[in-house]
Amino acid sequence: MLRASRLLASLAWMLLVTTAWAGGPRFVTGTQYPIAGLFMAFYTPQVTYSTDAGTLSSTLTHAQSDAMVTAAAQVWNVPTASLTLSQSGELTEHVSSANAYFDGTNIVFPADVQATNYLQVPIAVIYDTDGSVTDLLLGSGASDPSGCRQNGVTESVDGFGATGTIQHALLVLNGRCITSAPQSLTQMQYQLMRAFGRVLGLAWSQVNDNVFTGSSQPTAMQMQNWPVMHPIDVVCGLYTYQCMQNPFTLRPDDLSALALLYPVTATNLTAGKTISTTNGAYVEGWTSFPTEQGMDLLNMTVTLTEASGTMWESWQTVSGISGVAFQANGGNPVSGAAPETQNSGVVWTEQEAQYEMGDVPVPTSWEGMLVQPEAINPLYTGEYSLGPYVRTPMSMAGGAPNSISPFANPGVLQGFWITMTNEPASCSPGDDGTEASPVAVDPSGWWSGLLCGPGHSSWWSMRVQANRTWTIETTALDEDGAATVRKAQPVIGVWNSSDPTGTLPTVASQATAMNAMSLGVTQLRMPATAVASSYRFVVADQFGGGRPDFAYQARVLYADSVSPATVGLSGGTITITGVGFRQGNEVLVNGVRAQVVSWSATQIVATAPSQSSAGAGVQPVDVEVLDASTGGSTDISGVFTYASAVVVVAGLPAEITAVSGAGQSVYVGTALNPVVLQVSDSNGNPVSGATVNVYQTVYAWEGTCAAKGPCASAPVLKTQKATMTSDANGHVSVTPLTVSGQPQVVEMAVSSGATGFVSLSLVIAP
Incomplete structure (x- = not known):
């Protein structure tokens, strides 16, 4: 495969490239050009290239190297495109690490290779004999033969004209990929052919994608119509060209894309065309959409009818991407205007729906033509994008409609209108506020939203107490309400409420979507402040998009308070009040997990660990609520303390429980x-200073009953009644009443207050 030019941009070598969404054209002009939304082709259809003065490999002559390049280029010379691609000469030098280098800011090439020399050398073909230029561009070791499928040919379009044309490109052929096996040279010819298509302005294309995915067994005709400009090769062996039928023959989809960029019309018709x-x-x-938004x-x-005209062919013929000339990145309130490299397309809403195909074969008059939409393979992103895109390919709802034209004729413009009736039919974001008038977040901390209409954003407000960290999360949703990465790409920005409008975020921001560990979640963790603060924040699409299927769920995870402020040394029940809680949230006291007893969106009840288990001292400790599924958290600093004397406000004892010693059974001696x-009181808090009545009765192990064991009428050996007082931790320690030297059963009944009661049995067996 090929490395796209954006890999070189990180080295500040290439010019800023304007790229756009596309299935046929790779580049579309943006608003920085006189006319936005135009497909970008070479400034002249008579495109020439110059080859390196050296040789590609020690096993090849210069003439053999040039012959391979010529064979790769000739594939693109077809009668139905005005393009001619041919060699015009040679570079004045052999390009290598001896004359190409990184100067600390830019990669410097010899003068005739540079983009400023585009009139003499529109395309420079470098024979990188030792791999040093490939390593210079892609990093040390990139030229290693083990990476030849990826780095056999490196391409870059590094020059564009002021009116929106391609001016200059560079092709680097990794000589280390050439071996004594003749197939290695054919493999490079195949890779170079595809690279020529890229620098001429063609995008990758998705037609008969089951050839790549294997989702269904491809037929011979599907393989014959799998385009040369497919994004990712099928790997069936060492050389991927062997996995493709007639690998050096353009398919109808390739020819259609070429005709879209380099059309032959009556006004530019020349001999041989x-x-x-x-x-x-x-x-x-x-x-x-049903809302009429594109x-x-x-x-x-497009699928055509079979020769009989009675049924559709079983293979796709040509494709195009809807929204090909629409604005790729409209910017957003979080990161501002779109970067130059992503400023492509036009903002006209009509273009959001439009697609074009330059030459769909119509072998006979009144040819039937079936147009069907399909989702773009999610693997086709980054360097494999059909454009490339600046956003992840989007999914679509099932049961998509299609459109049929039974009257297609050669030379006739065919128009199709499809309303995706299976998609959301409403574009109602609701009352989600504006920058000047944000809406308070839902009292539960959870709410649903919709980014509908290009550029729409949602604005919210929140007040946070001092010394609290908190988290804002959004989850992108599909039509079924499931989390997804293939719809909206939400980003988040936060300002102080008093900050002026129209600025970039002043407090915090998450400018890249889907940064959390959970599917479809964008997360922004907010730091604590020394004073209570009011904020406004925005949820927007990273690329400025907005559609009826851009639904999201938002959440603020925030712990506002913890009660009581003091617990005993042995721990106790605490109640955390806040918003955005859910089942499965963990509570940490001084970093040690507490046992969650119950939860709701606004309250969690948990049992704090003992002071020793929490590793706490006399200083106040933090309480944190953690959502392990997303990594979101909220923390209150120094919220409560462990104390040896607990002041209980709740008052009366309500419950007595055994901490230790219950159920003992020992032998005589x-x-x-x-x-x-x-x-404890009714809230589960320990009660100190409570009056506790303890009644103990000792029964003989053997009495008048015949069997071993405590008898129903066993003699009473001893009784005792005592009044005790609970200590600072609400504890009472009772020494069992016993009779020395014989087996017995000790029955203990303990009460305190109106409702506190517990009974225990202890055994001394023979």
Whole structure:
């Protein structure tokens, strides 16, 4: 495969490239050009290239190297395109690390290779014999033969004209990929052919994609119509050209894209050329939501009727991308205007729906033509994008409609209008505020939103107490309400409420979508402040998009308070009040997990660990609520303390529980341990200073009953009544009443207040 020019941009070598969404054209003019939305081709259809003065490999002569390049270039010389691609001469030098280098800011090439020399050398072909130029561009070791599928040919379009044309390109052929096997040279010819297509302005294309995915067994005709400009090769062996039928023959989709960029019309017809639509039709169509907003980023495919005219062919013929000339990146309030490299297309809403195909073959009059939308393969992103895109390819709802024209004729413009009736039919964001008038977040901390209409953004407000960290999260949703990365790309920005409008975020921002560990989640963690603060924040699409299917769920995870302010040394029940909680959230006290007892969106009840378990001292400790599924968290600093004396406001004892010593069973001669009891109020807080009544009765192990064990009528050996007081932790320690030297059963009944009661049985067996 090829490395796209944006890999070189990081080295500040190439000019800023204007790229756009496209299925046929790779580049579309943006608003920095006199006319936006135009497909970008070479400034002249008579495109020439010059080859390196050296040789590609020690196993090849210079003439053999040039012959391979000529064979790769000749594929693009077809009658239905005005383009001619040919060699004009040689560079004045062999380009290598001896004359190409990084000067600390830019990569410097010899003068005749540079983009400023485009009139003499529109395309420079470098024979990188030792791989040093490939390493210079892509990083040390990039030229290693193990990476030849990726780095056999490196291409870059590094020069554009002021009126929106391609001026200059560079092709670097990695000589280390040439071996004694003749197939290695054929493989490079195949890679170079595809690279020529890229620098001529063609995008990758998706037609009969099952050839690549294997989702269904490809037929021979599907393989024959799998375009040369497919994004990713099928790997069936060492050389990928062997995986493609007739690898050096352009398919109908390649020819259609070429005719779109370099059309032959009656006004530019020359010898050896044929008007592009002599045996084909120019197709233009519009695909929209039920709301009539255009639906961009769909792969629109054409299938023709079989020769009999009674059924559709089983393969796709040509494709185009909806929204090909629409604005690729409209910017957003979080990061501002779109960068120059992503400023392509026009903002006209009509263009959001439109797609074009330059030459759909129509072998006979009244040819049937079936146009169907399909989602773009999600693997086709980054260097494999059909454009390339600046955003992740989007999914679509099932059961997509299609459009049929039974009357296609050669030389006739065919128009198609498709309303995607299976897609959302409403564009109602609701009351989600504006920058000047944001809306308070939902009291639960959870709400749903919709970024509908290009450039729409949602504005919210929130007040946060001092010393609290908090988290804002958005989850992009598909039509079924499931999390997805293939719809909206939400980003988040935060300002102080008093900050002026019209600025970039002043407090915090997350300018790249989907940064959290959970699917479809964009997350922004907010730091604590020393004073209570009011904020406004925005949720917007990273690329300035807005459509009826750009739904999201938002959440603010924020802990506002914890009660009580003090717990005993053994821990106790705490209640956390806030917003954005959900099942599965963890509570950490001083970094140690507490046991969650119950939860709601606004309250979590948990049992704090003991002071020793929490590793806490006398200083106030933090309480944190953590959502392990997303990594979101909220923390209150120094919110409560552990204390040896607990002041209980709740008042009366309500419950007595055994902390230790219950259920003991020992043998004669072994002493019973003390029984420790916990006195708590109705809120589960420990009660100190409570009056506790303890009644103990000792029964004989053997009485008048015949069987071993405690008898129903066993003799009473001893009784005792005592009044005790709970200590600072609400504890009472009771020493069991026993009779020395014999088996027995000790029954203990303990009460405190009106409702606190517990009974225990302890055994000294023979």
